[in-house]
Amino acid sequence: MSSLPQILRAKLAATPSGRLPFAQVMELALYHPEHGYYGPGPLKIGRQGDFFTSVSVGPLYGKLLAMRALQDWQALGKPAGFTIIEQGAHDGQLAEDILSALEGHNFRYLIVEPNPAYREAQARRLDGHPVHWVENLAALKSIPLHAFFVCNELPDAFPVHLVRWNGERWEEMFVEPDGAEAFRFIPGSCSCEDLEAEVKHLPHDLTTGHVLEINLAMLAWIRDLAQSAFRGSIFIADYGLDAEEFYADARAEGTIRRYRQHQMDGHVLEDLGGCDLTTHVNFTRLIEEALRHGLLQREYDLQGRVLGRMATAWIQSLEGSPLDPATMRQFQSLTHPALMGRSFRCLILEKPPSP
Template sequence: MCMFVKSPAVSDLIAREIDASGPISFARFMELALYEPGDGYYASGKVRIGKQGDFFTNVSVGAFFGRLLAGQLVEVWERLGRPGDFTVVEQGAHDGTLAADVVSALSELLPGGFRYLIIEPASFWRTEQEKVLGRFGDRIGWVDDVSRLPRFRGVHLSNELVDALPFHLLQSQGDGWRELMVIRAGDGFAFQSADTDVIPPALPERPEGVLLEVRPAAVAWLASMAERLEAGMILIIDYGYTRENLWAEHRTRGTFSCYSGHRRDDDVLSNPGSKDITSHVDFTQLADEAGRLGLGVEGFADQHHYLVGASETYLRSLEGSAPVGESRKALRNLQTLIHPESMGRQFHYLGLVKDLPPPAASGFRYARGTAALLESVAAMRVRA
């Protein structure tokens, strides 16, 4: 699989590393292509969301999505005993639009003390976020790395973060699995299989050539967040499946893909630094690791069921008090977000909790996936 380079700085960097140390994992290739300071797709600010960008997300619908999430954060605040030091941590905040929507709503719902911290290593995005969020003054703070995040009580919020964490690509040999490493190939790059230590135990038997992804980086990320959360919730919003679905026999090419200008392609080695690289999240992996870290699984739901539950209180508050136009707009936004043929089935919500009293968040009121997720974790532990 070769390519012609459109982002020479990233491509040259990858080529030099391969020349110096030999084949690299696809996870390392992805790390450089997406996160290399100044040149990577995310770190340089190339990513654009919305109609004129590379892909749509929940934030594209408007402020309504942030308003519903703010209502869920208030529920956690109440369950924690209404602490004055309540903190919301967002990671993967992009240009700060979701943060602005959430903080605007929280300023009305929690006029007292709360703090909104953003984990942002990229200087470009930090500058963009400061432009959008400057009006909120010292309610907003930043840290450039998870290691600098203070211990907190509240909620860690991520919207499409885990799917962009680097992953390794594995290929079935028919009688086992090998990792696909990245090598030089003329002016581009290609894959070469190798035996490595990242292949997990109890992988399913698959015909020769079948591909799948594994993401150890997600385990390390969750461990770092669990360590810093004193009490509250880690709310993960992303697209993905339980492991049984993710590793189903019909997924012969895995779930990885690239996006640029609303066009999808599977040529993950072409044009590094110029497009998004992603794969679906293994929610079984996250839930399993959560148990090892002392976190509980409060709920797992697709976006349709989560937002129906999360929106009930807000929509009732509009009845008879809000202008008809505002109520109709809210309903249209909700319908867009929960449509089963679009975002409603594509995105999932995983709530992980530590020392957080009941009742469960209203967003998980109609959750249909929690039992299946816990069964998937139990089955995975048996196989291991």
Template sequence: MTHQNLFDRIAARIDEQGRITFADYMAACLYEPGLGYYTSPGRKVGVEGDFYTSITVHAAYGRVVAREVAAMWRSLEQPAEFTLMEVGAGHGRLACDILDFLKEREPACYAASRPVLVEQEPTLAGAQRQVLHEHADKLRWLTPAELASGIRFRGVLYSNELLDALPVHRVLMTPEGLREIYVTREGEQLKEQLGPPSTPALAEYLSRYGMPLMPGQEAEVSLAALDWFDSVVAGLEQGFILTVDYGYAKEELYAPHRKLGTLLCYHKHRVEDNPYQLLGEQDITSHVNFSALIQRGEEQGVKTLWFGEQCRFLLAAGMVEEFEAIETSSLSEAEKLKKRLTLKRLIMPEGGMGDTFRVLVQSKGVPQAALGCLRGIGI
């Protein structure tokens, strides 16, 4: 029924406006209250869901991130209150893995840490409370609107697969210039229609943070990611922004060979390319333009500390130590092998998660940052 109700909601908007931008369509498919993919009941991530994220693979991912969090806290000279702001916190697994590690291995940092969860879907707070029950006395929540209103904080703001889930505009370069892809309908059928860009911000974005598109090339433009980024930079008094996601630098994202852009849908661990089916029942994502975050940050005095593939980040930041911990544990050989293979998934290049995901570490107002990923271990 979700599907039909969501279709009716979208169709009513199309009838009222004639057509809607793809960004408005994607926002409805993912976030329409009670009907969107992320805002309706059901497990999205993990084995019973539609896709895996690094968090669902192994706690080692969160433990390595926690090592960097502790290094960030030290780089700020060990403040007595250190905010750990996770945006798009889902079920709270990553926050829990980070806090478990800190409690066990970095008690002073744990004592200072003030975890805050921000999630578009408010009903996930119940699951987060359960997963994080051991850290219950520390937890706080903010709505995305509260965060965007410029709440001031000092610490680290981190996200895993948040920005690829924000709505994107889609554009096509034609011999007559840039056109935008809109969504309209013929009866019960949703159709794409080309038209002039809905806002000059699309062309401005491409010339400032993108690349010239070739005639016939389609691409996505995430104005929402930039807006979001601006609001968190405004709120961050001093500290770090750690972003992990599918994505590329602009030269690769907008390369001429990527003629159809990067929009993809996920349903029950299958990749689909039709965003007009399974309304509200499939995830719709698009790769993140990391150059936009880097440049936008630098325009506002935010320093780029590290950018690269997840495998290089994890290895430099502490994954080797996680492998060593398996070796010295009292597990059986068979269990050790199983654990090693699971960890390998996080760092495997060519098809694994290791080079599909990129990590960006930025800082604001931090004169000297001594992080694991900056050790330069030559990989």
């Protein structure tokens, strides 16, 4: 049985140049159906997994998103057929938390999921709930008409191209074999026109060797999302930075990292398929592309501030009654600057009716 490094070496040997853009290597390492990190099915998240997410903190995150969805539904005039759409639903835990918080409301729940193993795991968890599945965003070009779209830590897992400033121009970083077992990076010209267009807008005054990630898949994703039929809000939560923060000397090695058992390092060509690969989202570039395709920016801030504002009406409704200890711990984990409150950012876009 072939391992993922063996599969990669065969792919490299089959290419005329003997090398591949890092984006193709990252896609293989994460999404190969048998040997990719995410490919075979949902992973354990939290203390027993490789990383924490806002969802793994507890059900409060889903409750806050449910309250936001309810507010949007009311602002839209309480339309029939209102749908919550989630992409990157993993094992269905966030969907279960949102639906539990919305018990009594006749909302549809739609999950965008191309992987059959994930759909099966989600269906088991969500048995009895009004959930439907589609394979991709193209299925949303005609329905639903009103929706609240949510994704938690999705764009950071899209395969990225790596580029490096050589003191005179931006070069793409390719992957090639390094001896019998390992792999290494080698610079070259951009592998596609879309990447060439992106690097034209990058600064030319950075330190020689500065590495940046170019997430072409994220830009294609937000364009597809902008073409969907629904009217409503889009909630994107992820860890990321503004464009200027990417250019700081402190991040000259880029933000691409591998995660395993809550440990992080930059050895992204080692143990391919056996660890998570992730990169910070360039929120400046994401917002630019969203606005260019007709979406409207409603809110962009640190997660702690966004969730704190979302929780205001709910906390006021308690009329001074304290939160129970478990809920308080969850709220602090999600919003405190020393925990997830500063590490993650939230972007809320508005999608007006399709022309």
